[in-house]
Amino acid sequence: MRDPDCIFCKIVAGELPATIVDEDERTLSFMDIAPATRGHALVVPREHSPDLLSIDADDLAAVGLAAQRLARRAKDRLGADGVNLLNSCGAVAFQTVFHFHVHVIPRYEGDPVRLPWVPAPGDPGEIAFAAQELAAK
Ligand code: 5GP
Ligand code: ZN
DSSP states (O other): OOOTTOHHHHHHTTSSOOOEEEEOSSEEEEEOSSOSSTTOEEEEESSOOOSTTTSOHHHHHHHHHHHHHHHHHHHHHSOOSEEEEEOOOSGGGTOOSOSOOEEEEEEOTTOSOOOSSOOOOOOHHHHHHHHHHHSOO
């Protein structure tokens, strides 16, 4: 269950180097080579899945728990003031590596990370209409 062209599959297989910080039966966590902040890590399932829509449910749960472990360590050991978890699903949503991963980004007071949108009140009718489409049927 791997993609021969996937860099994260190669990291999981030990064929490409990575700085590993956590592992379990289902997941591997390693440092991002282009960190947003000090301690930025990635959590991936060992099994290849391209994205959030395709990942196995047990793998997704395991990735979530691994991300929580790293978030706790970021606060306890790196002195982070907060943490962002980020998953990008699809190229339009910034995804560049198509092996599911969660970014664990430690946050520090005054760091340069910013929201990728400008919060502003939405149109109530549009919100309600989108909610109708999204609601479980
Ligand atoms: P995405 O843009 O898909 O959400 O995130 C991909 C992340 O993988 C980026 O933050 C990028 O810096 C990181 N990345 C890309 N190639 C490598 C690599 O070979 N090794 C490691 N450790 N990280 C990588
Ligand atoms: Zn892969």
